[in-house]
Amino acid sequence: MSRSEAMVAGRYVPGWSALITVQAALFAAALWLLAPAAGLAQDGEKTATEEASQAATLGPVPNYWDFKTVGDRPSAEDIGSVRFLMTDDFPPFSYRARDGQLAGFHVDFARVLCEELKISCQILVRPYADLVATLSDGKGDAIVSGLSIPAALGEGLLLSETYLTTPGRFAAQQGNETSPAVNEMAGRSISYVTGTAHEAFLNGFFSNADLRPYDTLFAARRALRDGEVDFTFGDGLSLSLWLNGEQSKDCCHFVGGPYLEPRFFGAGFAMAFLPARPELKQGFDYAIRESFKTGKFAELYLRYFPVSFF
Numbered sequence: 001m002s003r004s005e006a007m008v009a010g011r012y013v014p015g016w017s018a019l020i021t022v023q024a025a026l027f028a029a030a031l032w033l034l035a036p037a038a039g040l041a042q043d044g045e046k047t048a049t050e051e052a053s054q055a056a057t058l059g060p061v062p063n064y065w066d067f068k069t070v071g072d073r074p075s076a077e078d079i080g081s082v083r084f085l086m087t088d089d090f091p092p093f094s095y096r097a098r099d100g101q102l103a104g105f106h107v108d109f110a111r112v113l114c115e116e117l118k119i120s121c122q123i124l125v126r127p128y129a130d131l132v133a134t135l136s137d138g139k140g141d142a143i144v145s146g147l148s149i150p151a152a153l154g155e156g157l158l159l160s161e162t163y164l165t166t167p168g169r170f171a172a173q174q175g176n177e178t179s180p181a182v183n184e185m186a187g188r189s190i191s192y193v194t195g196t197a198h199e200a201f202l203n204g205f206f207s208n209a210d211l212r213p214y215d216t217l218f219a220a221r222r223a224l225r226d227g228e229v230d231f232t233f234g235d236g237l238s239l240s241l242w243l244n245g246e247q248s249k250d251c252c253h254f255v256g257g258p259y260l261e262p263r264f265f266g267a268g269f270a271m272a273f274l275p276a277r278p279e280l281k282q283g284f285d286y287a288i289r290e291s292f293k294t295g296k297f298a299e300l301y302l303r304y305f306p307v308s309f310f
Contacts, residue, residue, distance in 0.1 A: 061298040062310045064162055065289045074117065074283040082121045082280070084110050085140040087128045092241070092304045093146060105304045106144050109163075112296050113287040132157070135274060142271050142280060149267040157272040161285050163297070165268035167258030168198055169236035169309060171224060171243065179256040180231060185209035189229040191220040198234050201264045206233075218247075225251040235265075236309030244307040258310050 086094045094104040114121040194213035214220040224232040273280045291297040
């Protein structure tokens with residue numbers, strides 16, 4: 001698969017294919033100070049329990065942890081202050097809000113993790129192409145920006161545990177509750193974007209279906225919305241945003257379960273550190289696990305992805 005087949009807002013993530021179109025943003029070496037652990041709650045925000053309770057209606061929240069395994073809380077003194085490296089052109093993970101402030105899932109996730117570890121943190125905005133070099137030069141401590149896991153390993157970086165994956169998903173029109181099955185798709189039409197990992201997956205497992213390639217995501221999804229095909233298949237994260245957006249006109253919903261095969265859909269999201277900083281991996285692995293255990297991850301996930309892609 002070529003690099004151009006898996007670009008998402010300027011970053012290489014295996015299995016993704018032009019998922020989100022964003023207007024080019026000016027990059028700056030801007031510094032944004034996260035508040036220390038205390039005082040981060042916002043008035044009017046839903047509690048983690050309230051958000052998590054919505055999962056029964058909106059869809060399940062992913063979980064990658066065995067909570068029977070209990071680790072020791074790391075020392076805040078051992079970790080120290082942490083500088084996160086992040087871009088500002090990767091919605092809904094990190095982007096500039098209308099007021100110019102940095103916002104997004106990764107921004108709020110960083111807050112949650114630093115609150116759990118009781119440390120002070122900063123976010124440094126850098127172009128995606130400069131993230132690894134900035135980390136290697138000691139001008140940052142952790143990359144949180146959708147960095148390709150194979151690329152990070154190729155650079156010799158240390159990775160946290162995965163906190164989010166991007167499954168393949170089918171969507172169908174409202175009223176169509178059919179769950180796609182490998183041996184039961186003869187005569188059923190599926191739209192997809194040509195030249196992607198999702199095309200390779202369909203050719204490998206659903207070749208008996210009527211596979212209909214389209215050049216763009218918009219065209220593939222419009223075919224479903226307008227009733228030209230029975231299903232569309234693509235990246236679950238991107239599809240969830242479309243299903244919850246105006247362009248879908250509330251036409252459609254997910255059917256069937258998530259497909260998580262990493263050789264097609266990538267290894268997901270993880271934080272990256274220099275190998276000389278194993279205490280950061282240990283500390284943030286603990287904090288990530290605790291965010292799942294307490295429901296804070298579920299709160300953020302449902303805030304940014306109200307139509308769950310799992």
